[in-house]
Amino acid sequence: MTPNTERTVFPRLVLAGLSGGAGKTIVSLGLARAWADAGLRVKPFKKGPDYIDATWLGLAARNPCTNLDPGLMERDPLAALFLEKAQGADISLVEGNRGLFDGKDVTGSCSTAELARTLRAPVALVIDCTKMTRTVAAIVQGCASFEPDIALAGVILNRTAGERHRSLLRRAIEEYTDVTVLGALPKLKQNPIPERHMGLWSDRELDGDSDAALGELGRTMADCLDLERLRDEAGSAPVLPRPDVDIWPRPEPGPKPAIGYVHDAALWFYYPENLEALERAGARLVRLSLLDDAPWPELHGLYLGGGFPETLAERLAANQARREAVRGLVFAGLPVYAECGGFMYLCERLEYEGRSWPMAGVFPLETGFCERPQGLGYTEAEVREQTPFFEVGDIVRGHEFHYSRCVRPGGAESLRFALRMLRGNGMLDGRDGLRSQRTHAGYNHIFALGTPQWAPNFVRAARAYMLQTSGEDE
Known part of the structure; x- marks a missing residue:
């Protein structure tokens, strides 16, 4: 046919x-x-x-x-x-x-x-x-x-x-x-x-x-x-008029930074449009895994999507070298964007079915799995602190769907949140978007074509890191 x-x-x-x-x-x-x-x-x-x-x-x-x-x-x-x-x-x-x-x-x-x-x-x-x-x-x-x-x-x-x-x-x-x-x-x-x-x-x-x-x-x-x-x-559907709008970001001049994205059995919740928007904004994407021992190439940015880290917590915890490497990248200032499951991986521990497993240890939090959803539906948040991905005052629309919740340990009062939730539950006390170095992590998922500043900002930050670590000026 x-x-x-x-x-x-x-x-x-x-x-x-x-x-x-x-x-x-x-x-x-x-x-x-x-x-x-x-x-x-x-x-x-x-x-x-x-x-x-x-x-x-x-x-x-x-x-x-x-x-x-x-x-x-x-x-x-x-x-x-x-x-x-x-x-x-x-x-x-x-x-x-x-x-x-x-x-x-x-x-x-x-x-x-x-x-x-x-x-x-x-x-x-x-x-x-x-x-x-x-x-x-x-x-x-x-x-x-x-x-x-x-x-x-x-x-x-x-x-x-x-x-x-x-x-x-x-x-x-x-x-x-x-x-x-x-x-x-x-x-x-x-x-x-x-x-x-x-x-x-x-x-x-x-x-x-x-x-x-x-x-x-x-x-x-x-x-x-x-x-x-x-x-x-x-x-029988009638002709659909073609709107005169640009939906994709345009690349800025400069080298293509390598942005890794973890896509394995633990983390695989990615809108293809988010990845395409990063490529169109000028990134070179590298597919990675948290579950194997394959060496990672030089990265200038890292995207940790959502998924089911709880069902693979034992394997994630067993790969200590990878956990330490990811934590090292965060504290070296690599731009990192983590959504839901990716955020859970960046916490100290993950509790599931009565057992607690060590994770990357970037944030002093533990996430615990619950029988009922702890966040479900569309979200809207105001950016209260600048990050590589959003400007102060931006309104970020997205969605959340998670059965885990944050357990607040001692010292959590020092945590910095970029987002104040206007709609949705977020992470703690109506806040989301934890910050550390150039990392932004939270339960909120975004759709790149509905949040058009995200992909260009991500690529811009990754390119700046690339030039900084190579000793070049922008």
Whole structure:
């Protein structure tokens, strides 16, 4: 099948649910794989903030996933990002989050519905039909009329109990609504991709063949969904005007500093757009690991993303040489930016499942794992102290999702925080962004295209360190 190269045509479909847990992620993964197996070049997108589902979507589609987050980007830059990344694809599949109309407030700002409006994309709605028959028609009719400017392409009936159940559901929807049933899925005997405290397991930790699990999901969707009708609905999306905005930083004159980023089984929560923004701003990126003994090259900056350091705490602690090397880089003045899991690694200790493990020891704190989330949702913070990454007075928007909390030891009163949280929990007492030398570390995650000063500032600081350590003047 020949890929679509027409620059003005962007077949696209948003896949949404009635709520979190409706099954839209499993359907999105299976649909992306089914279309890819049918010979289509599928471009996946994930309505953020999200790292885990986005990674799985990229594996399912055999094409990297891009995050689209109306909470962290304005409408025009968001549309421009979509149009850039959808180029050359036969079809774009956008997985929403939570319920279709659920946003930050009662008006539904930043909802999946708002994203669908921005993209002018039709919506396929996944409904968990467990223990429900005729009521499904009332739900479908309500969703179809709740926000009339949302183009509801149809519904996918999920977790149905059998042929009789599926027949009743279809007949009720056909009798009482004008909405198309795009397919009906049985209850899966076993979730092929198990979940845990922060969502799906990563493909790095899943026992067995993750590609085989995705292949099985693809075959299930091909058997149970009307793939051609879904593709036709995606193709019905109108022309999306191209906003006249620049979304990427431009490099400044000077040498390319080497910025390392740890990407291994412990830390792997990175928006690809953050890494791309650093490259476009002039950095040379170097992929690193905290778990092996491979020597690191000369670095001029270090980016420690989020992830699951708690589940690999024993291995992180065992690599004493790496812990000491990272601490040495911080105290040598290397610009270091650490988010969530990366911040946890920079603390003195990490407690998980009743055991406490030594970490890099940059900050006199211990992080302890909790059963419930300690921070969840969009954040907004004011910069109160200058860092290499932000100016005093900047408003930094991001998100947090962590089950760990800071344990305040003696001496913590001397800690310096760059951020005062206006929205969100942060680290301690409504503060976040711990400072040490040229290091900024905290629970807050940022999206580079929604925080446009971050990547150029990071590269600028790394270049200054490069020139300083080489004995050159800027």
